[in-house]
Structure formats: structure tokens, C-alpha cells
Amino acid sequence: MAEKQLQCTAAAIEHQKAWFAQLRRDVFENQKPYAIVQADTPLELFQTMDVPVVSNQWWAALISAKRLSPAYLDAMNTRGFHEGLCRYCSLPMASTLCGDVAPAPWGGLPRPALLSARLTCDCIQRVLAIWAEAFGAEFLPLDAPAAAELPPKWWELSRYRWSELFEEHRLQFMVAQFHKLIAKLERITGRAFDLERLRCLMEGVNRQEEYFEEVRGLICAAPQTPVRMQEQISNVMAAQWLRGSEWAIAHARRFRNEVKARVTNGVAACPAERLRIMWVGAGLWHDMEFYTAFEAEYGAVFVWSMYLAFGPDGYIRYGLDDPLKALASRTVSMNEQLHNPPWANEWIVEQAKLHRADAALVLTPLGTRPSATGNRFIELALERAGIPVLPIFADMVDARTWDALEMRRKVARFLNERVVRRTIE
Amino acid sequence: MPIAGVTSNTVPSELLRAAGFFPLMLNPPRGPAAYADHFMEVGVFSARIRGIFHGITAGLWPFLKLVIIPRTSEQEHKLYLYLREIARQGLGKSVPEVYLYNLLHSRSAETEEYGFERTRDLKKHLEQLAGRSIEAADLARCVCESNQARVAIRSLLNLREGTEPRLRGTEALSLIGAAYFMDHAAYAQLAAEAGAEMEERPPARGARLLIKGTPLHHTGLHQAIESHGAVVVAEDDWWGSRCLGEPIAADADMVRSIFDAYYRGTSGPRAFPPEMADKWFFEAAAKADGVVFYLPPEDDVLGWDYPALRAALAQRGIPSLLVREDAAEGLSSECHQKIEEFVSKIPVRS
Numbered sequence: 001m002a003e004k005q006l007q008c009t010a011a012a013i014e015h016q017k018a019w020f021a022q023l024r025r026d027v028f029e030n031q032k033p034y035a036i037v038q039a040d041t042p043l044e045l046f047q048t049m050d051v052p053v054v055s056n057q058w059w060a061a062l063i064s065a066k067r068l069s070p071a072y073l074d075a076m077n078t079r080g081f082h083e084g085l086c087r088y089c090s091l092p093m094a095s096t097l098c099g100d101v102a103p104a105p106w107g108g109l110p111r112p113a114l115l116s117a118r119l120t121c122d123c124i125q126r127v128l129a130i131w132a133e134a135f136g137a138e139f140l141p142l143d144a145p146a147a148a149e150l151p152p153k154w155w156e157l158s159r160y161r162w163s164e165l166f167e168e169h170r171l172q173f174m175v176a177q178f179h180k181l182i183a184k185l186e187r188i189t190g191r192a193f194d195l196e197r198l199r200c201l202m203e204g205v206n207r208q209e210e211y212f213e214e215v216r217g218l219i220c221a222a223p224q225t226p227v228r229m230q231e232q233i234s235n236v237m238a239a240q241w242l243r244g245s246e247w248a249i250a251h252a253r254r255f256r257n258e259v260k261a262r263v264t265n266g267v268a269a270c271p272a273e274r275l276r277i278m279w280v281g282a283g284l285w286h287d288m289e290f291y292t293a294f295e296a297e298y299g300a301v302f303v304w305s306m307y308l309a310f311g312p313d314g315y316i317r318y319g320l321d322d323p324l325k326a327l328a329s330r331t332v333s334m335n336e337q338l339h340n341p342p343w344a345n346e347w348i349v350e351q352a353k354l355h356r357a358d359a360a361l362v363l364t365p366l367g368t369r370p371s372a373t374g375n376r377f378i379e380l381a382l383e384r385a386g387i388p389v390l391p392i393f394a395d396m397v398d399a400r401t402w403d404a405l406e407m408r409r410k411v412a413r414f415l416n417e418r419v420v421r422r423t424i425e
Numbered sequence: 426m427p428i429a430g431v432t433s434n435t436v437p438s439e440l441l442r443a444a445g446f447f448p449l450m451l452n453p454p455r456g457p458a459a460y461a462d463h464f465m466e467v468g469v470f471s472a473r474i475r476g477i478f479h480g481i482t483a484g485l486w487p488f489l490k491l492v493i494i495p496r497t498s499e500q501e502h503k504l505y506l507y508l509r510e511i512a513r514q515g516l517g518k519s520v521p522e523v524y525l526y527n528l529l530h531s532r533s534a535e536t537e538e539y540g541f542e543r544t545r546d547l548k549k550h551l552e553q554l555a556g557r558s559i560e561a562a563d564l565a566r567c568v569c570e571s572n573q574a575r576v577a578i579r580s581l582l583n584l585r586e587g588t589e590p591r592l593r594g595t596e597a598l599s600l601i602g603a604a605y606f607m608d609h610a611a612y613a614q615l616a617a618e619a620g621a622e623m624e625e626r627p628p629a630r631g632a633r634l635l636i637k638g639t640p641l642h643h644t645g646l647h648q649a650i651e652s653h654g655a656v657v658v659a660e661d662d663w664w665g666s667r668c669l670g671e672p673i674a675a676d677a678d679m680v681r682s683i684f685d686a687y688y689r690g691t692s693g694p695r696a697f698p699p700e701m702a703d704k705w706f707f708e709a710a711a712k713a714d715g716v717v718f719y720l721p722p723e724d725d726v727l728g729w730d731y732p733a734l735r736a737a738l739a740q741r742g743i744p745s746l747l748v749r750e751d752a753a754e755g756l757s758s759e760c761h762q763k764i765e766e767f768v769s770k771i772p773v774r775s
Binding site for chain 2: 079080081082084085086119120121122123125126127129130141143145146147148150169173176177180340341342345364366369370372373374375376377380393
């Protein structure tokens with residue numbers, strides 16, 4: 001693993017470990033409830049009710065980073081789940097069902113009080129139902145009507161004019177489902193939901209994302225990127241999972257301060273930076289060294305991923321008179337903004353220009369098909385904008401089919417043939 | 426009569442017919458799909474969805490005035506978005522209007538109300554396109570014809586039941602699936618004639634099998650199984666035994682009745698909770714001698730159900746076999762051998 005250049009990165013990682021250790025203590029010793037949820041669920045409602053949440057995708061990334069995914073996924077295949085099924089959202093379930101093949105990270109997930117997911121794809125309801133049964137816990141699905149109208153340049157509407165961006169009936173439906181989730185959380189905690197507390201939390205989320213926006217702006221404007229993509233992800237996601245909390249806001253501020261100081265002092269993540277690369281898709285959690293592998297020879301630095309950039313554009317909501325509806329507008333289209341045309345392709349090209357990207361690597365995860373959609377439109381749009389693209393066919397958590405050496409060779413060939421020559425010309 | 430293409434079984438054909446449209450199930454034959462190759466990610470979409478995308482984008486069906494895509498699978502939602510994007514960017518030959526019917530399939534008061542409102546929206550949209558309102562009499566007539574087709578299908582399904590089925594699965598799939606491509610009144614008459622003819626046949630002998638898995642818009646798997654002396658007596662599949670479903674209630678609010686039939690009576694990958702989806706399967710399995718699970722390489726959904734369903738069948742003493750190859754492409758000799766061994770070992774219940 002490349003060295004951590006920012007002090008706040010180490011702090012973020014330490015905080016996550018301590019947070020999870022505390023969660024285990026609270027569950028085992030104090031019988032406190034917690035929940036396992038998909039990343040695109042309304043975490044804010046759980047936060048408001050003081051029910052900690054473990055994001056399915058965060059836990060999948062952690063398992064993968066600990067190089068445990070091959071053992072769990074092989075064990076799932078042995079149990080009869082075929083090898084063509086999605087892996088990103090099911091790896092944590094595998095660590096529960098097949099816990100005997102390898103000890104899970106950090107002591108593993110205790111039994112949750114609740115599991116919840118938006119029914120975006122067709123398989124997540126199955127994965128979480130199986131998982132809930134294994135835990136002997138309840139699964140609460142939030143159904144997901146699809147977007148039929150997708151106005152152009154969504155990021156220009158999402159902060160102030162979010163009610164125009166999403167169809168009213170989808171927002172109303174999501175709010176109705178929020179009420180069911182809230183009722184469930186009230187029963188679990190024995191406490192009443194406080195709408196004012198949600199409003200304050202939403203204001204906190206806005207402040208947090210504003211710090212991230214400053215960081216994004218610093219990366220765009222600085223002559224060389226002050227922070228590597230991997231460290232952007234560590235800092236951003238540690239805060240996003242706890243978004244709006246005092247710690248998350250303070251951490252976002254600390255991250256901003258440190259990046260700003262680096263820019264002021266002319267400190268670059270890679271002083272030899274010559275090429276700025278975008279990574280489109282989820283992180284390659286089982287091989288994070290991949291992202292620094294091209295710095296020495298090519299001065300190629302990964303400057304962009306969706307994790308930092310999506311924060312300000314996807315999360316900020318001004319006008320919180322109706323915080324539930326504002327939250328619905330944040331929740332209802334998360335996948336659509338990142339994976340569906342025209343929203344994903346338009347936004348990523350815009351981001352590529354802002355970040356002065358020289359090239360993009362686009363992940364098509366064959367082991368997680370719903371995350372692969374929209375990629376061809378993204379690739380074609382980037383190429384049309386003059387940004388060379390290398391499609392990467394790999395899975396974000398399954399290391400079994402990843403040939404690290406060959407993939408580095410492939411990227412090197414791409415940089416030589418399509419990027420270096422072009423930037424010299 | 427203007428033709429409206431639909432992509433699966435959950436678009437209320439009665440509303441389309443009442444508005445003067447002829448609803449046509451889009452089901453292109455497998456073949457080259459250059460537009461899909463260019464715009465759809467490799468290994469992500471099923472061959473059928475790729476074929477539909479290519480057919481529409483390449484302008485192969487210029488007779489289509491409208492395409493209605495339901496929110497019945499995630500792939501269909503993506504198909505809708507991709508077609509919209511092709512039209513927005515002007516990349517296709519001539520993409521007709523594409524409409525998303527946001528029918529949800531989980532069971533709750535909220536989803537039911539949401540789905541009903543979207544059904545009313547669909548009706549309004551069709552009225553706008555037709556330039557006239559859909560009257561109660563129009564709906565009553567179309568529901569009546571649809572119910573005739575539903576009854577006819579029920580009659581065909583009856584010929585597959587019991588210990589002496591008169592109708593083989595390969596024939597049944599073609600006969601039943603034809604309802605998606607024909608006028609319902611004409612279909613009901615022809616299906617009744619076919620049923621009467623088949624009633625006189627000697628019974629089909631062999632192990633009576635149920636198929637569960639990826640929807641079969643072709644007869645490849647049925648043919649393969651029946652070539653080994655078995656009879657496919659049912660399939661948990663909207664192209665076969667789950668086609669159309671029970672007759673639509675003739676209530677005062679006909680739109681509500683139509684919606685109810687599609688919300689409650691249709692099968693699909695997003696039905697939730699799973700007990701509801703599994704109920705039909707276990708009832709059908711109890712009447713069969715064995716079950717063939719069909720999970721071709723393009724499956725990434727029903728494979729999640731397979732281990733539990735297999736275990737539940739084993740508990741009930743019902744043998745099962747898993748087919749992981751694409752039957753539309755033709756099964757390998759190894760797969761044929763597995764089917765033959767499976768069929769030969771099944772004790773046939775009388």
C-alpha cells in the first residue's frame with residue numbers, strides 16, 4: 001500500500017476501526033440495535049434515530065481489501081450460488097453464510113436489528129432476504145420506481161431545484177416508504193422520531209459536502225493534484241457513512257484544511273505528475289496499489305473518482321422546509337446519476353473537463369452487472385470529448401479473475417499508445 | 426391499427442386495445458445485434474433485451490408507433506433509458522416514442538396505490554395518443570376478449586395436468602405464447618379449437634417435469650427435455666403456465682380491475698416477498714415428477730433462489746436437475762446426457 005500522505009487519512013481509518021469496535025461492544029454488551037443497509041438507502045433516518053448503520057458496500061470493500069473475497073466467494077459457489085451472480089452486494093452476506101471458511105475482518109458483523117435496501121436491481125431483495133434469514137433479523141425493502149424523466153445537467157438542478165429534477169410521484173412514494181422505515185426504527189429504539197433533528201442533520205450534511213466541494217475545487221485548480229484518489233476515497237467515505245454527524249463534519253473540515261495547506265505550500269501528491277487519470281466506477285478494493293502503479297514511469301496520477309466528486313453534486317440539498325422530501329430527492333436517484341444515461345455520461349464528461357483529465361479508465365464489473373450499465377455511453381461521451389478511454393473488465397471485490405501484472409501491462413500500453421503520445425503532440 | 430410494442434407480460438394489453446392500439450410482444454429472433462454491441466455493455470443484458478434494443482434502434486420495425494416498457498425488471502428500465510438516450514443523441518434510425526410503465530411488484534399499500542396511479546397515467550397517455558377518451562364500454566369489450574383468451578389458456582393448461590397429459594410442453598409453449606402476438610378474440614377461438622383437437626389424443630407418457638428459471642421465449646429447452654422421453658407439464662414462466670393469469674374481475678372500476686390483475690396475478694423477477702413468488706412454484710412442483718432449474722449463463726437473478734428451492738424440493742422428495750447452458754443456442758451433448766440420466770431415474774407417479 002502506498003504511504004499515507006495526509007494525516008487525516010490515518011485518522012479516518014483509525015476512526016472507522018474504533019467506531020466498529022464500539023459498535024460491536026454496544027451490540028454484544030449493551031444489546032444496542034444497529035442496521036445493515038445498502039449504500040443508497042437513507043442513512044440519515046438511522047442517524048437521526050441513533051441507530052448505527054454498516055453499509056453493505058463498505059463491508060464488502062473491507063473484506064476485499066483484506067484479501068478474503070476468494071475464500072468466501074468460492075464457498076458460495078460450493079453452496080450452489082453460481083459464479084455468474086453479483087458479488088459486490090453479496091460478499092458481506094457470504095461472510096455470514098460462509099463464516100467458517102475465514103474469520104471476517106475486525107471480528108465480523110454481529111446480528112443486526114434490521115437490514116434494509118432500495119430495490120434498485122432485481123437481485124438485491126434476494127440477497128438481503130437470504131442474509132436476514134441467516135441472521136434471524138428483519139429485512140425492510142424500499143421499492144424503487146424508475147426514473148422516466150431525466151432532465152439534462154442534473155447537477156445544476158440538484159441543490160436548489162431538486163423538486164424539479166425528480167418526478168413528484170417518485171418523491172411522494174419515497175416519503176411514504178420513509179414513514180414506514182421511521183415507524184420500524186421507532187419500534188426498534190423505543191423512541192420517537194424528531195423531524196427537527198433530521199433537519200439539523202441535513203444541514204450538517206450540506207456543510208460537510210461544502211467542504212468536499214472545496215477540496216474538489218482545489219484539486220481542479222492546483223497545478224498538480226494535492227491528494228491521491230485513494231486518500232480522497234478514504235477521507236470522504238469515512239465521513240459519508242456518518243454524514244451530518246459532528247465527527248463527519250469536523251473530519252471533512254480537517255480534510256479540507258490539510259489539502260488546502262498542501263496547495264498553498266505547493267505540495268503535490270506526485271511531484272512528477274504529467275498525466276491526470278480518471279477512475280470511473282467503484283474502487284478496485286482488492287488491489288488499491290493499482291492506483292499508484294503508473295506514477296513512477298508515466299507520472300500518471302489518478303485524480304478523480306466518483307466518491308469525492310459525487311458528494312457535493314449528489315448530496316447537497318438547500319431548502320429544507322420539508323426535510324423528508326429533500327432526503328427523498330437525495331435517495332431516489334443515486335444509482336441513476338452514477339450509472340444511467342444521460343445523467344452519468346453528461347456528468348462524467350463535465351467532471352473530466354473540470355479536472356483536466358488526460359485519460360479515463362472505466363470499470364465494467366462483470367461480476368456486478370447492474371453497476372456496469374451506462375458505461376458504453378460514458379466511454380463514448382468521453383472519447384467524443386477528446387479523452388481517451390481504457391475499459392477495464394474486472395470486479396471491484398472479486399480478486400479471483402484479476403491478473404494484476406497483466407492489467408498493469410495493459411494500462412501501460414494504453415498510456416503509451418493513446419495518452420503519452422497525444423499529450424506530447 | 427397502430428401497433429404498440431411491449432417488452433413483457435405486465436403491460437395491460439386491455440388498455441392498449443381499448444385505445445385502439447394493437448399490442449405486440451417484442452421477441453426478435455436471436456441474431457447479430459450491431460447496435461447492442463455498440464451501446465450495451467458486454468455480458469450485462471440478456472440476448473432478448475439486446476435483440477429488442479437492436480431492433481428498435483436499427484429501425485427494423487418501422488410499424489411501431491409506440492413502445493411500452495414496464496418496470497418489471499431492471500434490464501427493462503435500462504432498456505428504456507438507453508432507447509431514450511439513443512433518441513436524445515440522434516444515434517438510431519428512427520426510435521418510436523418509448524413510455525415507461527412504472528408498475529412495482531413488492532406488496533404493500535404504498536406500492537399498490539403507486540402502481541394504480543401509474544396505470545391511470547398510462548390510460549391518460551394512451552387517450553392523448555388516441556385523441557379520444559377510453560370509454561367504459563371500450564374497456565369492458567377488451568376485458569371480455571382478454572378473459573376469453575385467459576379461459577382458453579386455462580383450458581390448454583388443463584390438458585397438461587394430471588397423470589395423463591394430452592399436451593406436450595414444446596407444443597404448449599407455442600400455443601400459449603401466441604396470445605402475446607394475436608388478437609385476443611381470435612386467439613381464444615383458435616386455442617379452443619386446438620384444445621378440442623388435443624383432448625382426443627392419447628396421453629403423453631414419461632416423467633412429468635416442471636421448469637423453473639429464466640423466462641423461455643423459445644422452445645429450445647422444452648424440445649431438449651422432451652427428446653429424452655419426459656413431458657414438460659408446466660413452467661414457472663410468463664411465456665407458458667403463468668401467461669395472462671386468472672380472468673379480470675368485471676368490477677365497476679375497470680381500470681382498478683385491470684391493474685389488480687397485473688399487480689397481483691403476474692409473475693416476474695421483482696415479486697416480493699419471496700413466499701408469494703414461491704407459492705405457485707411449490708404447488709406446481711407437488712404435481713410434477715421432477716423439476717428442471719434453468720439458469721443459463723445470462724442469469725444473475727434466479728440463481729439466488731436456486732439453493733433454497735433445491736433444498737426445499739429435496740425435503741419434499743422431488744428430484745431436480747440444474748441446466749446452466751443456453752438452450753436457445755442448443756445444449757451440449759454433456760447436458761443432453763445429464764437430462765437423459767435425470768429423466769431415466771425419475772420414478773413416475775401415477
